[in-house]
Amino acid sequence: MAASVPNHHYAYDLSVVLPVYNEEENIAPVHRELVEVLDELGLRYEIIYVDDGSQDASREKIIALAQASPETVRAVLLRRNFGQTAAIQAGIDHANGAIIALMDADLQNDPHDIPLMLRQMEEEGYDLVSGWRKNRQDRAITRKIPSRLANRLISIVTGVHLHDYGCTLKTYRREVLDHVRLYGEMHRFIPVLANAAGANIIERVVNHRPRIHGQSKYGLWRTIKVVLDLMTVTFLTKYNTRPMYIFGGMGFVLGVLSFISVMVTLVSTIFYGDPHWYSPWPVLAVLFWLFSMQSVLLGLMMEMLMRTYYESQGKGPYAIQRVINGYKYVPPPLSEPLNGEPSANSAAENAR
Ligand code: UDP
Ligand code: MG
Numbered sequence: 001m002a003a004s005v006p007n008h009h010y011a012y013d014l015s016v017v018l019p020v021y022n023e024e025e026n027i028a029p030v031h032r033e034l035v036e037v038l039d040e041l042g043l044r045y046e047i048i049y050v051d052d053g054s055q056d057a058s059r060e061k062i063i064a065l066a067q068a069s070p071e072t073v074r075a076v077l078l079r080r081n082f083g084q085t086a087a088i089q090a091g092i093d094h095a096n097g098a099i100i101a102l103m104d105a106d107l108q109n110d111p112h113d114i115p116l117m118l119r120q121m122e123e124e125g126y127d128l129v130s131g132w133r134k135n136r137q138d139r140a141i142t143r144k145i146p147s148r149l150a151n152r153l154i155s156i157v158t159g160v161h162l163h164d165y166g167c168t169l170k171t172y173r174r175e176v177l178d179h180v181r182l183y184g185e186m187h188r189f190i191p192v193l194a195n196a197a198g199a200n201i202i203e204r205v206v207n208h209r210p211r212i213h214g215q216s217k218y219g220l221w222r223t224i225k226v227v228l229d230l231m232t233v234t235f236l237t238k239y240n241t242r243p244m245y246i247f248g249g250m251g252f253v254l255g256v257l258s259f260i261s262v263m264v265t266l267v268s269t270i271f272y273g274d275p276h277w278y279s280p281w282p283v284l285a286v287l288f289w290l291f292s293m294q295s296v297l298l299g300l301m302m303e304m305l306m307r308t309y310y311e312s313q314g315k316g317p318y319a320i321q322r323v324i325n326g327y328k329y330v331p332p333p334l335s336e337p338l339n340g341e342p343s344a345n346s347a348a349e350n351a352r
Contacts, residue, residue: 010096010097010098010174011044011046011096011097012043012044012045012046012095012096012097012098013043013044013045013097013098013099014038014041014043014044014045014046014097014098014099014100014101014118015045015046015047015048015095015096015097015099015100015101016034016038016045016046016047016048016100016101016102016103016111016114017048017050017088017091017092017095017100017101017102017103018030018047018048018049018050018091018102018103018104018105019050019052019084019087019088019091019104019105019168020049020050020051020052020054020058020062020087020105021051021052021053021054021058021081021084021087021217022054022055022056022058022214022215022217023054023056023058023105023106023213023214024054024056024057024058024061024213024214025213025214026105026106026107026212026213026214027049027058027061027062027065027105028061029107030105030106030107030111031047031065031073033107033111034047034111035047035072036111037111037112037114037115038111038114040115041115041118045072045097046072046073046074046095046096046097047072047073047074048073048074048075048076048091048094048095049062049065049066049073049074049075049076049091049105050075050076050077050078050087050088050090050091051075051076051077051078051087052078052081052082052083052084052086052087053078053079053080053081053082054081059077062075062077063075063077063324066324066325067324070325073325074094074323074324074325074326075322075323075324075325076090076091076094076320076323076326077320077321077322077323077324078090078318078319078320078321079319079320079321080319082318082319083185084168084185084187084217085182085183085184085185085186085187086182086183086318087318088102088168088182088187089181089182089187089318090318090320092177092182094323094326095174097174098173098174099118099121099171099172099173099174100171100172100174100177101114101117101118101169101170101171101172102168102169102170102171102172102187103168103169104168104169106211106213106214106216107209107211107212107213108137108208108209108210108211109131109167109168109169109206109207109208109209110169110206110207110208110209112207113131113169113204113206113207114169114171116204117129117131117169117170117171117204117206118171120202120204121171121173124202125200126200126201126202127172127173127175127176127194127199127200127201128170128171128172128173128176128190128191128194128199128200128201128202129170129171129201129202129203129204130162130164130165130167130170130191130201130202130203130204131164131167131168131169131170131203131204131205131206132162132163132164132167132203132204132205132206133164133167133206133208134163134164134205134206134208135208136164136208137208137209137210137211138210138211138216139216142219142220143216143218143219146220146223147164147166147223149223150165150166150223150226150227150230151163151164151165151166153227153230154188154189154192154226154230157230157234158189158192158195158230158233158234158237160191160192160195160201162191162201162203163203164203165188165189165191165192166188166226167206167208168187169206170190170191172190172194173199176190176194176197176199177190179193179194179197180193180194180197184225184228184229184232185222185225185226185229186229186232186233188226189229189230189233192233192237193233193236193237195237196236196237243299243302243303243306244299244300244302244303246299247295247296247298247299247300247302248295248296248299250292250295250299251291251292251293251294251295251296251299252292254288254289254291254292254295255288255289255292257284257288257292258284258285258286258287258288258289258292261281261282261284261285261288262285264281265279265281265282265285268281
């Protein structure tokens with residue numbers, strides 16, 4: 001395949017980002033296979049390994065790879081285990097390619113899918129090609145079944161219809177990723193966030209292999225976290241600029257209920273003599289009123305928080321110990337500082 005996606009604004013055509021947590025036996029074979037595939041593409045590529053605080057020999061192996069190939073391999077070493085999503089974000093922040101491919105470092109994803117995904121992006125003009133592990137090789141009870149349910153739920157709630165959000169193997173146009181900051185288990189929601197930013201998305205069946213070395217780091221608990229993240233993502237994509245519509249709306253409805261309760265209390269007192277202290281209405285009036293006020297105040301607070309959230313995006317959900325062969329690291333731009341001075345935050349980032 002000819003140079004697939006020439007883009008001379010970027011230092012590389014392709015950055016492959018792999019999060020690594022205790023994968024000592026997988027690193028050498030993954031790297032070998034990946035380099036084999038990438039060399040054939042004739043692209044300018046870089047491979048970024050993010051060590052997510054491994055306790056085994058993974059870190060040393062990654063460092064050795066980076067030292068052996070300073071032109072193509074970078075190592076981003078995190079201070080402790082921050083989780084797959086944070087590791088992925090750290091890798092993206094250090095990537096310089098026009099296209100970014102994410103994949104696992106456990107040999108379960110097949111790098112041979114990458115060229116096909118790139119071709120689909122180029123020929124059909126997609127911004128994001130998302131892998132679908134149609135023939136998934138993981139445990140049925142703890143992984144496949146909960147994940148199938150979660151996928152169905154995400155598809156219904158978000159309106160972005162994919163079969164497999166959790167597959168790490170995806171290729172992205174860089175610009176798509178510049179729009180999203182990842183927290184929690186959110187790397188699987190990149191397509192949803194990207195869709196909200198107007199990206200062109202397609203799903204593609206990819207090869208999936210059983211894990212031979214090392215252990216899966218997840219069980220059932222992750223599916224629960226995913227469902228909680230789904231709420232955040234829905235909020236972010238549907239109401240991100242107007243939290244007041246949710247909380248203010250709730251406050252409004254409760255306010256009306258409170259008013260009705262007051263009226264019922266008054267009417268029954270005036271027309272039927274003594275106030276009915278055993279009646280629920282006075283209590284409800286107070287309750288509804290309190291909740292109503294609370295909701296509105298909460299909405300306003302969220303409104304402020306949301307602004308802070310966006311404006312402080314220069315800060316990552318991870319801490320870096322060391323970067324080897326770091327090519328360039330430009331933290332995402334902060335919004336205009338009010339007083340025209342760079343914030344303490346960005347100064348600290350630049351000094352790194
Ligand atoms: N991973 C990570 N940090 C973690 C857990 C996992 O960087 O805290 C990496 C792991 O090394 C692998 C990828 O994320 O490269 C996917 O992990 P795993 O294979 O355990 O997940 P599964 O394939 O079972 O969903
Ligand atoms: Mg795996």
